[in-house]
Amino acid sequence: xxxxxxxxxxxxxxxxxxxxxxxxxxxxxxxxxxxxxxxxxxxxxxxxxxxxxxxxxxxxxxxxxxxxxxxxxxxxxxxxxxxxxxxxxxxxxxxxxxxxxxxxxxxxxxxxxxxxxxxxxxxxxxxxxxxxxxxxxxxxxxxxxxxxxxxxxxxxxxxxxxxxxxxxxxxxxxxxxxxxxxxxxxxxxxxxxxxxxxxxxxxxxxxxxxxxxxxxxxxxxxxxxxxxxxxxxxxxxxxxxxxxxxxxxxxxxxxxxxxxxxxxxxxxxxxxxxxxxxxxxxxxxxxxxxxxxxxxxxxxxxxxxxxxxxxxxxxxxxxxxxxxxxxxxxxxxxxxxxxxxxxxxxxxxxxxxxxxxxxxxxxxxxxxxxxxxxxxxxxxxxxxxxxxxxxxxxxxxxxxxxxxxxxxxxxxxxxxxxxxxxx
Numbered sequence: 001x002x003x004x005x006x007x008x009x010x011x012x013x014x015x016x017x018x019x020x021x022x023x024x025x026x027x028x029x030x031x032x033x034x035x036x037x038x039x040x041x042x043x044x045x046x047x048x049x050x051x052x053x054x055x056x057x058x059x060x061x062x063x064x065x066x067x068x069x070x071x072x073x074x075x076x077x078x079x080x081x082x083x084x085x086x087x088x089x090x091x092x093x094x095x096x097x098x099x100x101x102x103x104x105x106x107x108x109x110x111x112x113x114x115x116x117x118x119x120x121x122x123x124x125x126x127x128x129x130x131x132x133x134x135x136x137x138x139x140x141x142x143x144x145x146x147x148x149x150x151x152x153x154x155x156x157x158x159x160x161x162x163x164x165x166x167x168x169x170x171x172x173x174x175x176x177x178x179x180x181x182x183x184x185x186x187x188x189x190x191x192x193x194x195x196x197x198x199x200x201x202x203x204x205x206x207x208x209x210x211x212x213x214x215x216x217x218x219x220x221x222x223x224x225x226x227x228x229x230x231x232x233x234x235x236x237x238x239x240x241x242x243x244x245x246x247x248x249x250x251x252x253x254x255x256x257x258x259x260x261x262x263x264x265x266x267x268x269x270x271x272x273x274x275x276x277x278x279x280x281x282x283x284x285x286x287x288x289x290x291x292x293x294x295x296x297x298x299x300x301x302x303x304x305x306x307x308x309x310x311x312x313x314x315x316x317x318x319x320x321x322x323x324x325x326x327x328x329x330x331x332x333x334x335x336x337x338x339x340x341x342x343x344x345x346x347x348x349x350x351x352x353x354x355x356x357x358x359x360x361x362x363x364x365x366x367x368x369x370x371x372x373x374x375x376x377x378x379x380x381x382x383x384x385x386x387x388x389x390x391x392x393x394x395x396x397x398x399x400x401x402x403x404x405x406x407x408x409x410x411x412x413x414x415x416x417x418x419x420x421x422x423x
Contacts, residue, residue: 002027002069006058007076009042018353020049026054027070027401028061035256042246049411062092072360079184080177083108090115095360099126101187104179106381109374110401122364125373127191128348133339134319135192142196148312153291155189155306158299161234165268173273181275181379186295193291201287207392208383210279214298218269225265235268281383308328374398
């Protein structure tokens with residue numbers, strides 16, 4: 001049995017490399033942009049990976065490839081496409097690997113939960129952080145009860161200016177395509193918080209604040225980086241060395257990547273991004289404990305960190321430095337743990353794929369992952385909604401339908417200056 005991979009962007013290529021090394025046969029790659037096919041084949045050849053069948057339509061791939069050849073589908077496409085592809089996979093009864101977040105709209109998430117009810121195949125959401133040594137060790141420590149009950153969790157994510165610049169130049173910068181930055185980029189982190197608390201309590205309320213502070217004022221900057229003489233601009237996107245190498249070897253392909261190159265050349269200050277670049281969310285749990293997650297899209301010290309205050313002990317860790325320590329109050333025992341620095345996801349990509357392939361091979365029906373993905377997205381949506389209402393919001397059941405206010409009205413309000421109070 002083999003797999004069909006839908007999507008050949010950065011994450012898609014990462015997965016294709018891993019699947020090849022694991023000996024999993026990829027029967028077909030579905031990439032709707034035909035202009036990218038030769039580029040993807042070139043990358044596969046360069047990585048010594050088998051080159052499978054290339055197709056532009058996933059339904060056609062499902063029709064033409066027998067289930068006896070491919071019983072698994074990897075959905076690694078833009079977030080706003082997930083619901084539609086997921087529904088077709090459910091109809092065809094594939095084992096499904098679904099990249100996070102599972103969807104960009106609350107009602108789509110409820111529909112997906114309903115579709116999967118009594119489903120007999122595996123569904124795995126791509127929460128790779130759970131599968132890293134770092135976070136799985138923290139989970140083990142929490143379950144051991146040496147920290148006692150979690151009273152407070154503080155989590156932070158910091159991005160580089162380059163990462164933020166990239167996200168502001170493509171579909172990621174539109175709310176309708178992502179469901180908000182908290183959902184699109186940080187559902188990993190929200191999931192980790194809920195996962196660490198799941199044995200103790202459920203999330204019940206949330207309040208959040210965020211804004212856009214980077215790249216708001218175009219000043220006198222030209223619309224194209226190539227037209228700008230500011231050689232030291234921290235927002236200037238670095239060139240893609242892989243694409244550059246390909247186009248150097250195949251200059252006749254340059255015209256096919258005109259849109260990609262033009263998007264990369266667009267000035268950070270002229271992207272008209274609709275998503276926040278800084279935000280904090282305070283989550284209240286049913287046992288009276290709370291967690292706070294914050295992100296900043298431009299930082300000089302990129303990475304993730306976590307602090308847990310328990311009734312019996314304290315834990316702190318830095319994911320990118322691959323280390324954590326905990327202290328037990330009664331004995332004053334302190335233990336430090338250092339992990340191997342494998343890659344930017346701490347080896348989570350390899351482990352989550354291995355886990356998915358194993359469950360599919362052993363005919364395991366696992367749907368808790370989808371419910372966890374739904375929780376992470378619903379909490380993210382409600383966090384953004386609290387910005388509009390300017391109050392703490394209740395977190396609804398994940399299977400309860402209900403959309404929010406129109407996007408235009410939402411943005412009009414949250415872009416207004418905060419009221420100034422006289423003291």
